[in-house]
Amino acid sequence: MSVAVLGSGAFGTALAISLAGNGPVTLWSRNAEQARHMQDSRENTVRLPNVTLPDEILVTADIQDAVASDVLLLAVPMQKLRAALMEHATVLAGKTLVACCKGIELSSGLGPISVIQQTIPDARPALLTGPSFADDIARGLPTALTLACADGDLSETLQTELTTANLRLYRTTDVIGAELGGALKNVMAIGCGAAIGAGLGDSARAALMTRGFAEMQRFALMRGARPDTLMGLTGLGDLVLTCSSELSRNYRFGLCLGRNRPFDSQTTVEGVATARAMADIAAAEGLDMPISATVADLSHGTYSVPQAIQTLLNRPLKEE
Ligand SMILES: NC(=O)C1=CN([C@@H]2O[C@H](COP(=O)(O)OP(=O)(O)OC[C@H]3O[C@@H](n4cnc5c(N)ncnc54)[C@H](OP(=O)(O)O)[C@@H]3O)[C@@H](O)[C@H]2O)C=CC1
Numbered sequence: 001m002s003v004a005v006l007g008s009g010a011f012g013t014a015l016a017i018s019l020a021g022n023g024p025v026t027l028w029s030r031n032a033e034q035a036r037h038m039q040d041s042r043e044n045t046v047r048l049p050n051v052t053l054p055d056e057i058l059v060t061a062d063i064q065d066a067v068a069s070d071v072l073l074l075a076v077p078m079q080k081l082r083a084a085l086m087e088h089a090t091v092l093a094g095k096t097l098v099a100c101c102k103g104i105e106l107s108s109g110l111g112p113i114s115v116i117q118q119t120i121p122d123a124r125p126a127l128l129t130g131p132s133f134a135d136d137i138a139r140g141l142p143t144a145l146t147l148a149c150a151d152g153d154l155s156e157t158l159q160t161e162l163t164t165a166n167l168r169l170y171r172t173t174d175v176i177g178a179e180l181g182g183a184l185k186n187v188m189a190i191g192c193g194a195a196i197g198a199g200l201g202d203s204a205r206a207a208l209m210t211r212g213f214a215e216m217q218r219f220a221l222m223r224g225a226r227p228d229t230l231m232g233l234t235g236l237g238d239l240v241l242t243c244s245s246e247l248s249r250n251y252r253f254g255l256c257l258g259r260n261r262p263f264d265s266q267t268t269v270e271g272v273a274t275a276r277a278m279a280d281i282a283a284a285e286g287l288d289m290p291i292s293a294t295v296a297d298l299s300h301g302t303y304s305v306p307q308a309i310q311t312l313l314n315r316p317l318k319e320e
């Protein structure tokens, strides 16, 4: 089964490198100059420097080269997914499309699978998610991820085809749970980064992770996820990774908020839009999601860190 990756950012490049161990991979970039540079220099100097692209990877800016593959991995940021799909809707029709992004679309409140279903109705959608830093995957370090697909047969096929020497895939048919585990943990990572950045300590981080996880589960159940899905790689696993490592951009963004320092606006930080989406949906549904709402306000500059702390600590006491 041939594989192409659409989107040559950090994650798309890392996945292409890992999959190259299974055979030829096409890595598509929307930027022709960057594609040429990567193909010639065998390095993605912009998004994933200091890692060599194996010879099995063809980097191209010609979408026809990519859509000739059986399976297409979509490695673009969540808020860009719809535009990327719509731009190439004709050639993506009927394809197996595996979203690799983590987030909730702000304009619609939908996750990546639903966005694929809306834009390319006859595509066969799946999702690859879970705890993994692009750098780790690209360096061949062991990683375990979740492959989610509502079609059980396709789920098994993709699990087999996309597993590599260092990338072990588990499968689930709970696409809603898988989507939300990956999306919501980024919101909590921003909150944890802010707490550590502001010097609030590891105990505060543990409290935020635990109570944040309770919010993630509450939200996911409301949206129809299976109760156990978020206990796996896509929920708890990714929460632990992202809330505790400075390799995470969401966590680093939070650190800067906590330290009152600027953050590079060109860096992809999925949790900012997702926090807003999550807080708005929760408010409309009457769900109690204080950490998510606070992270949304903090990320968008409505709250300062001291205000955020006071808001969370001064709430009425309750049962756990
Ligand atoms: N990095 C990581 O460790 C991990 C990332 N992910 C997820 O993967 C997704 C992508 O993240 P990541 O690769 O790190 O992000 P990056 O910021 O490194 O790269 C994003 C890529 O998407 C491309 N892109 C943006 N908009 C479009 C579009 N409309 N059409 C085509 N390409 C587009 C960008 O192209 P250009 O350079 O031209 O702007 C860029 O190559 C995110 O949802 C993230 O949460 C998941 C697990 C790990």
Ligand SMILES: O=C(CO)COP(=O)(O)O
Residues within 6 Å of the ligand: 102, 130, 131, 132, 133, 186, 189, 238, 241, 242, 247, 248, 249, 250, 251, 268, 269, 270
């Ligand atoms: O999703 C990730 C780890 O699983 C990557 O996290 P960041 O997007 O915060 O860098």
